[in-house]
Amino acid sequence: MYRYDEFDHAFVSARVEQFKDQVERRLSGELTEEQFRPLRLMNGVYLQLHAYMLRVAVPYGTLSSRQMHKLAHIARRYDRGYGHFTTRQNIQYNWPALKDIPAVLDELASVEMHALQTSGNCIRNVTADHFAGAAADEVGDPRPYAEILRQWSSMHPEFSYLPRKFKIAVTGADRDRAAIQVHDIGLHLKKNEAGELGFAVYVGGGQGRTPMVAKKIRDFLPVEDLLTYTTAIVRVYNLSGRRDNKYKARIKILVHETGTEEITRQIEAEWQAIKETDLKLPQEDVDAIDTYFAPPNLVQRPEGWSGLAAARKADHAFSAWVDQNVTPHKNPDYGVVTISLKPIGGIPGDATDAQMDLVADIAEKFSYDEIRVSHEQNLVLPHVAIADLRIVYDLLLTDGLATANAGLITDIISCPGLDYCALATARSIPVAQRISERFGNPERQADIGELKLKISGCINACGHHHVGHIGILGVEKKGEELYQISLGGSGDEICTIGDITGRGFSSEEIVDAIETIVDRYLEIRTDKEETFLATYRRVGAAPFKDALYSEVANAA
Amino acid sequence: MSDIEQPAGELWGREGFREDPYVTAETLEEAGDAPAVILPLGAWLGLTEETRNASNRKIGVLVAPGESIEPLLPLLDSIPVIALQFPAFNDGRSYSKAELIKNQHHFKGELRAVGDVLIDQVAYMLRTGFDTMKVNHAVTLNRLAGHNLHDVPGYYQPGRGSHTASGTYSWRRVPGA
Known part of the structure; x- marks a missing residue:
């Protein structure tokens, strides 16, 4: 993984020193909260419902064991013993005291981390496929490019000082695990016919109150043009993006209102003017960054397979976990392990300090010191030998980290909602917990199969409900929390925005409503191979709406 | 830090504060016989070529964030100063305009930032090509007077007032001409 050099260390230290000074001036009253606001936001410090919240950047979701231990230490010493992993592959601390935040930033800097650009109208932490560098289906590792960006x-x-925040995501496989088409810029690393690496460039995707799937504006951009082309896109956006209305300020609205053809013309024209400037990437620089992400020297472990078969036979729960949470690795002796942070009835994405320490220890011994944070709010051990799966599973089991539900209905993405967030209009965590409990039976959820359920507690859609196979949006209506359901959304390579079913459901009704949808799916799927999403794409919304609303009509 | 009194009429540049030779006016008539005037874009474009190039007075142009700089680009050689407005600190359009004017179209005159500038933005402005600043933010004025620019020891992008850092990546720079 990338390691800071002197340049990076000096940069981050300078920023920490500046923030120390700013916090001191705020605490002494020299700065008002209003004056302090833009300064703290540049350092990832938000003011939430009950306290300050610190959002720490985890670039493209990659962590070492040492960094994870540090995150655990921060949770223990400066927070209430836990942290919350987010859909941006970051971690948030919900309860730090403002006076401690400079010390936290010092601690982070000591392990080459920071909280810069995790808020504000700037280019945010760049995200990437959480299986990068390990997945069997990868064309190239997207992380070197994410690091350059x-x-x-x-x-x-x-x-x-852009019109609004700006998010870039990079994937290196045809199977899109980074949801690039719902980002401001999505980059798909691929090879052209000559075997050279480059990017398909998508622009103008996003969720929020106006969800849109990004438009592909270039099928193949050579690697050397990555920074010049990105500059051209962001420059056109900075000059022309709307600033009159916060809710229309993202690039998706500019692309939509200008038209894909015209915006592409503007971007290409700007690019022509700058493509031969200093930002054109020399291959040796790309290679130098690439070296940091060289795959670990994986020891051959062919003995794993025979042992695995026996271990699976002996323990059904272990076998289910392997089925659900282990994904093929480039090296057939290895697997990619998803550590679910979605225990049945738990808070999606939360991890205690002890759990973080445990994951760090396991990664050090069994995953070549590497950990990933996924945008689905789970953790990933990218390089685990098949031969070590049993022992890794047993270790994870000791602290509730072996839930075998990756990709299943209880692997819920949820925003913090009204329990924490100053923007939320409804609670989302308690709804996620009740759904998780309703569907918690392992056989039942395995039978339901792949089903991505995502919950947002307000229209800003941090819980990605628009791209949930089942999406839930909590809104406030006449003092009551009301939950709207959408169906058929998907954030992968065939990206779709979910369709709203109709009137919303109360907090009491919502779990039953979800069960009604799932039961209808089980009735009408052609067979177990047909996933919820495939069924929905085949039959459309009608059978589900029928099930949801005719029952209500009958009952009335 | 002690507060240093700084009259708002002064202009700041890399060398410090100095008196602003320009007056800002809506029209040339309103400016009277001032030898150096800054006019709004519409008024400036309405001048005859002869007036713009008159040797007895300098006439600069003030551009609001929402106004296009396109009509100015063919005329850059005849403009002594372009003032880009920052009516609110968070409206960043003028940074891109500065980049276009100075670096893509090689404007040789003075590029000025006018308005609500936070101290943390000054270093950014210098790097995108601004030469001077006329600031109305009291904290910023104090900090500028104390030469505290909130800058960092290295930059991750090319920009004015920096040079290539040897032995590192092509996009990195360190401060200094």
């Missing part, structure tokens, strides 16, 4: 976008003088 991270560096280039850090304190960018031209792009730190």
